[in-house]
Amino acid sequence: MSEYNFAYLDEQTKRMIRRAILKGLAVPGYQVPFASREMPMPYGWGTGGVQVSAATLTPDDTFKVIDQGADDTTNAVSIRKFFENTAGVETTEETEKASLIQTRHRIPEAKLREDQIIVYQVPIPEPLRFLEPRETETRKMHSLEEYGLMHVKLYEDISQHGAISTSYAYPVKVSGRYVMDPSPIPKFDNPKLEMDAIQLFGAGREQRIYAVPPHTKVVSLDFEDYPFEATKADHPCDLCGAEDSYLDEVITDDAGSRMFVCSDTDYCRCRREAGHTGRMTKDVAA
Amino acid sequence: MYVAVKGGEKAIENAHSWLAEERRGSTDVAELSIAQIREQLSLAVNRVMAEGSLFDPDLAALAIKQARGDLIEAIFLIRAYRTTLPRFGCSNPVATAEMACDRRISATFKDAPGGQVLGPTFDYTHRLLDFKLAAEGEVPDAPKGAPRDEPTPHITEFLQGEGIIQDEPEGDETPDDLTRQPMEFPSKRPLRLQSLTRGDEGFVLGMAYSTQRGYARNHAFVGELRIGKVAVEMDIPELDFAIDIGEVELTECETVNQFKGSKTEPPQFTRGYGLVFGQSERKSIAMALVDRALRWKELGEDNLGAPAQDEEFVLSHADNIQATGFLEHIKLPHYVDFQSELELVRKLRREAEERITPKEAAE
Numbered sequence: 309m310s311e312y313n314f315a316y317l318d319e320q321t322k323r324m325i326r327r328a329i330l331k332g333l334a335v336p337g338y339q340v341p342f343a344s345r346e347m348p349m350p351y352g353w354g355t356g357g358v359q360v361s362a363a364t365l366t367p368d369d370t371f372k373v374i375d376q377g378a379d380d381t382t383n384a385v386s387i388r389k390f391f392e393n394t395a396g397v398e399t400t401e402e403t404e405k406a407s408l409i410q411t412r413h414r415i416p417e418a419k420l421r422e423d424q425i426i427v428y429q430v431p432i433p434e435p436l437r438f439l440e441p442r443e444t445e446t447r448k449m450h451s452l453e454e455y456g457l458m459h460v461k462l463y464e465d466i467s468q469h470g471a472i473s474t475s476y477a478y479p480v481k482v483s484g485r486y487v488m489d490p491s492p493i494p495k496f497d498n499p500k501l502e503m504d505a506i507q508l509f510g511a512g513r514e515q516r517i518y519a520v521p522p523h524t525k526v527v528s529l530d531f532e533d534y535p536f537e538a539t540k541a542d543h544p545c546d547l548c549g550a551e552d553s554y555l556d557e558v559i560t561d562d563a564g565s566r567m568f569v570c571s572d573t574d575y576c577r578c579r580r581e582a583g584h585t586g587r588m589t590k591d592v593a594a
Numbered sequence: 595m596y597v598a599v600k601g602g603e604k605a606i607e608n609a610h611s612w613l614a615e616e617r618r619g620s621t622d623v624a625e626l627s628i629a630q631i632r633e634q635l636s637l638a639v640n641r642v643m644a645e646g647s648l649f650d651p652d653l654a655a656l657a658i659k660q661a662r663g664d665l666i667e668a669i670f671l672i673r674a675y676r677t678t679l680p681r682f683g684c685s686n687p688v689a690t691a692e693m694a695c696d697r698r699i700s701a702t703f704k705d706a707p708g709g710q711v712l713g714p715t716f717d718y719t720h721r722l723l724d725f726k727l728a729a730e731g732e733v734p735d736a737p738k739g740a741p742r743d744e745p746t747p748h749i750t751e752f753l754q755g756e757g758i759i760q761d762e763p764e765g766d767e768t769p770d771d772l773t774r775q776p777m778e779f780p781s782k783r784p785l786r787l788q789s790l791t792r793g794d795e796g797f798v799l800g801m802a803y804s805t806q807r808g809y810a811r812n813h814a815f816v817g818e819l820r821i822g823k824v825a826v827e828m829d830i831p832e833l834d835f836a837i838d839i840g841e842v843e844l845t846e847c848e849t850v851n852q853f854k855g856s857k858t859e860p861p862q863f864t865r866g867y868g869l870v871f872g873q874s875e876r877k878s879i880a881m882a883l884v885d886r887a888l889r890w891k892e893l894g895e896d897n898l899g900a901p902a903q904d905e906e907f908v909l910s911h912a913d914n915i916q917a918t919g920f921l922e923h924i925k926l927p928h929y930v931d932f933q934s935e936l937e938l939v940r941k942l943r944r945e946a947e948e949r950i951t952p953k954e955a956a957e
Contacts, residue, residue: 380603
């Protein structure tokens with residue numbers, strides 16, 4: 309695909325996106341409007357993440373793409389292929405070896421390092437959107453730091469259900485200022501948002517970029533008497549025995565039998581290679 | 595036995611091969627050429643050019659062929675291609691008053707200079723299936739008339755002469771470009787018009803229809819509808835004058851709307867404006883109605899809370915490429931989030947049961 313520039317986007321567009329990224333890093337959690345381009349993949353399928361990755365990639369990078377924590381889900385395969393074709397960068401499935409990771413819906417289990425960047429695909433960047441549909445209103449609320457509506461929502465959850473009934477895309481406050489949507493990661497991943505790596509968030513259709521610089525304070529919203537709780541299925545992984553990883557529940561037969569496996573496929577593979585086993589390790593065809 | 599889901603790449607390749615085969619259809623039937631689509635499905639080509647924001651009938655025809663006739667998919671192909679094109683500059687505003695009209699009608703005057711020219715329209719055809727077309731019959735030549743040499747004046751000019759229609763002063767400000775700047779609200783009218791002209795025909799039509807049925811009704815007369823070709827001129831810095839770089843076919847609609855006046859404006863007629871690539875009559879009329887509905891603030895009208903008056907609602911949802919992408923993305927895997935919802939619902943049910951059970955035991 310030599311008829312396209314490195315990583316598809318032209319250099320002017322990349323410069324515009326990099327400016328938005330830098331502004332996002334300078335004002336953690338603030339949604340920076342940017343002139344999102346039409347990409348050769350549909351809006352809602354990671355065009356924001358793809359544009360941020362394209363503006364961030366260098367020829368020396370090693371790129372990893374995950375969707376639902378897995379490298380082999382169809383859209384992850386498709387996006388990885390896109391950058392193999394347009395940027396010719398090296399790709400990997402190993403979290404450890406990647407310098408740039410694009411993700412949808414998960415943060416890898418392995419601790420990310422200072423020399424790594426993680427790019428999130430974001431469908432709706434506005435954490436207040438489902439409480440107030442108007443952008444003109446929500447931007448005002450952010451500028452006035454008026455987040456009462458969000459606390460009322462969480463409070464109503466507790467009064468009606470006895471618990472905060474948000475299980476993914478759980479809102480956080482970044483660096484004590486902006487309330488931010490961490491993208492639809494399960495709330496299990498929220499504590500990992502305080503990390504050593506640079507975190508960039510791209511929402512293509514909604515034309516927004518935001519960022520969390522390394523070592524930034526990220527607090528999941530909660531109440532003193534109803535503290536935030538990162539939850540997962542109460543099982544170990546049936547393949548590698550991990551008790552600290554987020555699990556997928558897989559239906560294995562017509563009788564509805566279940567097994568639980570790590571959603572982070574690379575994490576699970578590393579553990580199995582290191583000799584860890586789970587309840588069903590013997591039953592599994594590789 | 596659990597088999598780890600692998601081989602997404604192979605599955606994607608196979609799906610693409612199958613798709614290519616389905617697109618071609620039976621090889622017993624001759625393949626469609628781009629020229630056939632361009633010439634014989636020209637209204638589909640026009641829609642793809644209009645909503646794809648790129649005037650190139652051959653590329654639009656190619657996109658329609660590649661998309662198996664799915665016009666939104668074809669529009670998407672054109673949009674994705676369009677963004678990769680270098681931008682040399684911008685043309686001068688096209689002069690629609692100079693348009694070589696194939697069609698020009700006015701609903702507000704019985705006759706006017708330039709006349710009522712029906713042109714190649716479906717209007718007044720009886721919608722009866724023409725089975726002769728199934729037999730691939732040749733059509734007889736249509737009668738020919740002498741083309742009009744002088745330009746056809748805009749109908750609204752006559753009203754403007756009388757000072758009875760709201761003035762639309764010419765400005766020399768370069769409007770913002772929707773494809774280079776993120777949409778922000780409140781928006782300016784040029785951006786609104788850009789958004790509407792590339793907006794989904796069905797959506798804009800529905801919005802316009804809602805104003806006719808009483809949701810912010812602004813009774814519209816089609817002051818003029820004209821379809822034809824206009825020259826595209828561009829200033830070349832080295833030359834010091836504008837040169838003709840080509841021509842495009844456009845449909846322009848100006849509505850004349852009743853207006854009783856407001857706190858800021860005297861009673862007069864007001865306008866809505868639609869301008870769309872190609873012969874896109876339905877779209878340009880609909881665009882003009884929605885444009886007019888969105889102008890309530892500038893004309894000092896009341897906000898009636900109607901959907902078509904709400905620019906954030908209309909403009910955020912008019913783009914079918916954005917809409918279809920987001921709509922269809924829900925078929926991507928979401929099992930991680932679903933898992934967290936599963937656990938939450940199980941937990942809430944468990945807790946609810948615990949609350950209910952002891953009460954029953956006590957009763």
